[in-house]
Amino acid sequence: MNNNSYSNSYKEAGVDVTAGYKAVELMKQYVGRTVTKGVIDGIGGFGGLFELDMTGINKPVLVSGTDGVGTKIKIAFLLDKHDTVGIDCVAMCVNDIICCGAKPQFFLDYIACGRNIPEKIASIVSGVAEGCVQAGCALVGGETAEHPGLMPEEEYDLAGFSVGIVDKDKILDPTTQKAGDVMIAIKSSGVHSNGFSLVRKVFDVNEENLAKHYDELGTTLGEALLTPTRIYVKAIMSLLDAVKVKSISHITGGGFYENIPRALPKGISAQIKRSDVQVLPIFDLIAKTGNIPERDMFNTFNMGVGMTVVVDKADADAAIAAIKAAGEDAYVLGELVDSDMGVIIC
Missing domain, CATH: 3.30.1330.10 (PurM-like, N-terminal domain)
Incomplete structure (x- = not known):
């Protein structure tokens, strides 16, 4: 000193x-x-x-x-x-x-x-x-x-x-993506650090409301909301060593509709079945409490998907295995199709 x-x-x-x-x-x-x-x-x-x-x-x-x-x-x-x-x-x-x-x-x-x-x-x-x-x-x-x-x-x-x-020579090249490639989801830990202006409005956030325990969350609202953002560095580095990765998207503010298209070439879209998205309970609670339309939810929050990764279909299983071996959870989220819509949730 x-x-x-x-x-x-x-x-x-x-x-x-x-x-x-x-x-x-x-x-x-x-x-x-x-x-x-x-x-x-x-x-x-x-x-x-x-x-x-x-x-x-x-x-x-x-x-x-x-x-x-x-x-x-x-x-x-x-x-x-x-x-x-x-x-x-x-x-x-x-x-x-x-x-x-x-x-x-x-x-x-x-x-x-x-x-x-x-x-x-x-x-x-x-x-x-x-x-x-x-x-x-x-x-x-x-x-x-x-x-x-x-x-x-x-x-x-x-x-x-x-x-x-x-x-x-190892910078990822999104232009190599094509219809039929697989999009993999790496799970998030919760809301991460986006959309909190809406979250605070939905729950009218104060000390009393944050202390409320929700069975579906298994914790208080405050503890759930303050859960830190997952850091995916080690998992992604392991993944890059295991398979050829074509693109990666960090799902932050703007949710699926803004972030996924940022890593897609023109004429290619991500087609995702709504039923395949493993939505975390906190997002169901936000939607229900705030009466928020589903599209707005997917255009604001990560919905349980912290990152998306695109690989060739033949590499999907190896990619998921590499991510899980590095301590993160992952699953097939959707596939790429010929389209200019960016993201198609059906």
């Missing part, structure tokens, strides 16, 4: 720089869990240093991704539980990066808060570190900014940024 840096005048204006130093000291134990062989120096410098391992990579291409957690953070505020939203933040970035076949290398976070409470900031970072461990990438730096007057003292926002690497 820097004992020579303090300003009473700045503190009286709402910014306590010494709280920032304490937060850094508290979070170091969590950051240390994420260190990989590419990390050159610890946190605290002006930039995070990382040496890329180029073994087996002939034409390196860097892939970047950035995202936040969205209004799911409101659930964390109400439950006063801050050690899981960091996992969501990492997941939203690294799950995008792997869609082109890249392996995440490092991550940085950005926390803006009304008041820097070191223990709370450290708790948030503990989740970020856990997400990095799950993704196999290093937390090489970040920023905590105290913004008095911009937001309430007890609130914060969280965003992140990640960089991955892929050999240019």
Whole structure:
């Protein structure tokens, strides 16, 4: 901790720089869990240093991704539980990066808060570190900014940024997809980090409602909603080693109808039988409670499908086996057909 840096005048204006130093000291134990062989120096410098391992990579291409957690953070505020939203933040970035076949290398976070409470900031970072461990990438730096007057003292926002690497010759090529290819679903853990503005409206979210237990969920509403986003890095890396993958989609905001077409070539659509979608109970509860039309549900939420993967029909069984061996659950979701509709749910 820097004992020579303090300003009473700045503190009286709402910014306590010494709280920032304490937060850094508290979070170091969590950051240390994420260190990989590419990390050159610890946190605290002006930039995070990382040496890329180029073994087996002939034409390196860097892939970047950035995202936040969205209004799911409101659930964390109400439950006063801050050690899981960091996992969501990492997941939203690294799950995008792997869609082109890249392996995440490092991550940085950005926390803006009304008041820097070191223990709370450290708790948030503990989740970020856990997400990095799950993704196999290093937390090489970040920023905590105290913004008095911009937001309430007890609130914060969280965003992140990640960089991955892929050999240019191994970047996934969606144009190789054709009618008859199989689309595989990798299951989600719940709502993940999308659609929470609608979720909060549906349940009129407050502390009392979040504490309500639902038999169909097997838990309270708050616990179900705060379940962290799955991180699929290890499963996808294993899958890429096992079979030829043609495309990957991360099912985030916009649900099936927005995200699946992003990885399809022109003239090809994904045809999915509604009865084949293994919808999680939380989505049935949202639809029922909010009287939300089914199409809106599929155009807002992941519905139990965190990622979709397209492979040749002959590789479907091997692909599912590889995903399951890596700890995720997967099943055949549908197939590709000649069409310009993007997604056909029938």
